[in-house]
Structure formats: C-alpha cells, structure tokens
Amino acid sequence: MAGPVIEVRGLTKHYEDIRAVDGIDFEVQPGEIFSLLGPNGAGKTTTVEILEGLRDPTAGEARVFGEDVRTAYRRIRERVGVLPQDFEPFDRLRPREAVGYWGRLFDRTLTKGEISDVIETVGLSSRADTFAMNLSGGEKRRLGIAMSLVGRPELLFLDEPTTGLDPGARREMWSLIRALKAKGTTILLTTHYLEEAEHLADDVAIMNHGKIVVRGPPSALISRHGGGTTIVLVGVGREGLSAVAARGIPADLRGSDLFVHVAMANDVRTMLAKLASIDVAPTEIYTKRATLEDVFLKVVGTRMQEGVLAE
C-alpha cells in the first residue's frame, strides 16, 4: 500500500466543556505498531473509538485506508479487527464457538481447521472448549484477539490489551502482538504501560489532556528527551557529591545516591574510569539506560503508575 493506513488531522472531540481529544495529528504506516500512550483520561480510547467508527468526532479528519471513518465505515470494518478496552467475551460460548460465530458476522464461514488455527495463533488451544466465563483474564483477552483476527484484518486496534494482566500474561501478550506484526498486520496499540510501548512500538505518541505532547520512535524520543545513560553511585552522600563536583563532573544527589548523566553511549567507559579514580566508596555502582518513563517524566512533568499520574 502506498499511503498511510491511518491519517488523523486536527481530530477533536468535545463533551460539553471537556476536550477529550484536542486537535491531534498523526499517521500510521503499513505494517508498523503505532502506540498511543498516556494516562487514563488522556484521550487514547476516544481517539481509537473514532477510528473504529464507534464515535463521531466533533471536528477534524480521520481516515482509515484512505477513507473517511464517518462516511465509509461499513467498507473499512471489513478490513479491521478490534479488541476494545475492557473486552468481555460471551460467558456461555466456548472459544471455538465464539470464533466461528464472529467469523460468520464477517460473512466468513470458518472450517473447523481454520477455527483451530486462529485459536492456536493466540495460544488458547488447550482451553478451546471451556466456557468463556471460566477463562482467566489473560485467556479472555486472547480470545478477544482471536475474535478480532477472524476477518483477516489488515489493521488491528488493540485498546489496552494488557491492562489488569499479571506480568507473565503481559509478556505472553507481547509475544503474540509481535507475531501478528511479523505477519504484516498494522497495529494501533493504546496502553498506559510505558515499558510496553517501548518494547513493542515502532512509533509512539504520548497523549495528555487530549493532546499529543510528543511523538516519534521510542529510541529517538529517548535520545531526544531522556538522553543516554545514568551512572548511579549508591550511598556516597554529600561527601561523594563534593568529590565529583571538584573534578568538574555534573551530578544529582537523590537521597544518598549520586546520579551522573552521560549523554553519549561511547562516553560511559571514560566516565566510569574517571569516577573510579575519585576517592569515594559507594556500596554499589550500576548504570541505568534512559527509558520512555524518563521521556514521559520530562514532557508531562510527572510519573505515571497504572495509568494514573503521580501527584
């Protein structure tokens, strides 16, 4: 495909005096994982639901496969799979039945073999004949992804697919998302887990208060906003800070730990050698690479935990 899969220009959604989405722009290229990142209430789900044809925008333009979502959604949805936020399956259908049912709602009659393949793709084969109400949270999300795949979508919307999952189930979900990308599926992923976006996304847009505050590939964002590597000297206190400052090395003291920032990766060894020559006695030394969390802290001004901004 020549053009972008998704194009958003000046997209706006107002609820009375609340600006849920406030004039955002972005585009998603074929085959990439694009992540909308931000705390709860940032406008991620509203944006995705507009793109899914489930909400009408107040203003602006949203196009999927080059077509306006307001007027052409009937055509668009044949090429799109959706895992909504807080997906719940039908309690008294088994995964095998649910996948077959969902296929027929897309005018596809799946053979038993095709149903088994879809279920195997999401790693639910051993639970294919269990009533959905008896599946775990992670298994239910997997079933949701299986249902979203039956129409053989070129574009997949995954709205907070790992929220509420334990770390193990979250990692398994990441593997599944990577596998889908490897098959050429374009994925729009919303999440409030910074680590998730960093691991999975080719392109990230951080949203806050309905606006995109920063956008780009995770590595570029980190190098632009978070920067390089931090060397941490544990337990050196004010004495250590004075000794390091005397050598002209800028550092921050947080508690009794000293943080020395190194902008370029190539300079880390040189800086470690300099620090080793100073007469301080840390209990431990470690290096810490900058993450999207640092980017988020810098551009939003506060940290985020489980989708909620820290006070």
Add this chain to the structure above:
Amino acid sequence: MKRILADVRAFGSQYIRSRVGTFFALAFPVILILLFGSIFSQSGSPQIPLYVQDLDDTQTSQLFLSALNNTTVVAYRAMPVDVDFQEYIRANTINVALKIPAGFEADVVRAQTGDPDVRTNVTLAGDVTQSSYGIVASAVNAVATEFNLRLAGARPVVGMTQAPVSFRQLGYIDLFLPGIIGFTVLTTPLFGMTNVCAEYRTRRFFKLLATTKLSKSEWLAAKVVFYVLLMFLSVAIMLVVGVIVFSTKTVLTPMAALLIIAGTLEFTSLGMVLGIFVRDPETGAAVANAIGFPMMFLAGSFFPLDVMPPFLQTIARGLPLTYINEGLRATMVIGNESTAFTNLLVTTAFALVFFVVAARGLSWKSK
C-alpha cells in the same frame, strides 16, 4: 441472512445454557397450567354445596329438592333434622344452607285445593356477600316460581333456548391455556430483551458487535427469530401437558400461530424499546416488571375482561397483550377466525411500530 442465523444460533446456545431463562420460558408456564388446571378443572362447571335440613321429609319436599338438584348449580348435602339450623351452620362453617319447614307438603296440598290464604316459606341462610349465596338464591327462587306456576295451573309463556357459542364441550383448562400462551408471549421476550439490552450495554457487547458487519436490524431480527422458535417450543410443551394431564381440546390453529409470531415480534421489540432507556440489568428488571406485571393481569391472561370493572376494561383496550389474548381465545376456543384476524391486525400494527422505534432508537455508538 447468514449473519442473522449465526446470531440466532449463538444467542440460542447461550440462552439454553442459562438455566434461569430456560426455566421461565419453558417450565414456568407448565407449572402455572398444572397449578391452575388442578384447582379449577375438577369437572366442567363448579357446583355449590347446599346443605338442606328437610323437616318435612315428604314426597313434595323431595320433589322440590330434586328440582333444585336438576339445576346442576347445587350439590345436595343432607343436614340432620334434630339440630339447630343456625347453630349447625356456624359450627360447620357452611356457606349456604336451606331449611324446608315441617308441614311444607300439607301447605302445598291446601293451596292446590283452593285455600287462598295459605303460604309456606323455605329458609335460605348464609353469607349474602358471597357470590355462591346469590347463585343458590336464584336457583331456589327459580324452582319456587316453577312450583307456584304448576300449583296455579299456569303455562309458562316466556322460555329460554340455549345457543352454545362453542362447538366443543370445554373445560376451564381450554379457556385458560390461550391466556397462559399470551402470558408467555409477553413475559419471555419482554423481560428477556430488556435484560439483554441492559447487559449488552453494561458489558460493551453492543460496541463489540458494532465492529462487525451485523446491523442493528439484523441483530433485532435474530432475537425475534429466536424468541419465535422458543415460543413455539413452549406452546408445544404446554399443549402436550394440557392434553396428557387435563385432556384439553384446545388446538394450535394457523391463526393462533400467526398471533404468536406477531406477538413475539411485538414484545421482543418492546423489550428493546425499554432497553434504550435502561442503563443496567437491575433497572431493566424493574422497568420490565413495572410494565409487564400490570399488563398480564389487566389484559385478561388469567380471567376474561368481562369480569373487570368498566374503567379497567377501557384501560385493557389500550394494552397490546389484550389483543393477543382475545385473538388466541377467539381462534383456539371459539373458532371465530374473523375476530382473531382483527386482533392479529392490531397486534401486527403494534409490533411494527415497536420494531421501527427499537431499530431506530437503540444506538450501538457512543456519543
């Protein structure tokens, strides 16, 4: 069409697997039939027990009692002659009792021989507020009048010819079954759909469905198809139970089948209309109860409209279930197809209005 059938199958599987839904759709009407049928279907018309203290005990008093018995309204029970009439009634909690005085035959003979001053009274005792008392009083009066005419040698001028409105000998269950079918056509889809809409909204199933090619009208049509199939299964079970247990003669006519289809469309759609306004299953149940319960009683599911006060009959004329009940009774009991057809037209009109309002009013999109 494939999408509708797929939804019927998936929804049906879930419904049947939910034992509560299956109980109320299939077992509950049968329980009602067994319960009410056992209470009211003893042997055709009920007879009122009448205790009689015959202090005369002559051929004439026996003739009077025999005439009373022939009315088929009362069932004769003898009261001992050596007890106090009033005391015995109180002690045995008797509703209606009759006392024939000593000298009854002698007074009748004197009247026959031309004594103009003679008069004899039988005494009827009981609770005058009870309908059974009024029925027995009418029967006793009728027999007394007949006696008087014969004593006077008069010939009855005004008589009565009976013209049965039914071609079959009907019992209570035959009249009751169409009402229970109407009741089921109301409750199962109405309560079910209101609850389904609330659950689908709360659990975001509508949003999920909106991402597929299934349209709202197709979804609603699938629910109508499912409930029609369920209703026919339920009616079949009711009729089988009616035949086996109560030997009912009620049959499912083609017109009744059409009324059941139209009625199911009507109440499935009405349930969805209510579902437009309810936000959670608890509210859904309350709203469905508030509308369904008065309707099932006022629309004549359990007793005919004729026994209601006129103002309630006027209200009943505005209730959609009234036309289903009346139509079903007309075709299944009396065999009056033209009346049933009129009721079918009214039901279909209601159904189409509700369907259009439901399909247009329920939104799967968020605002």
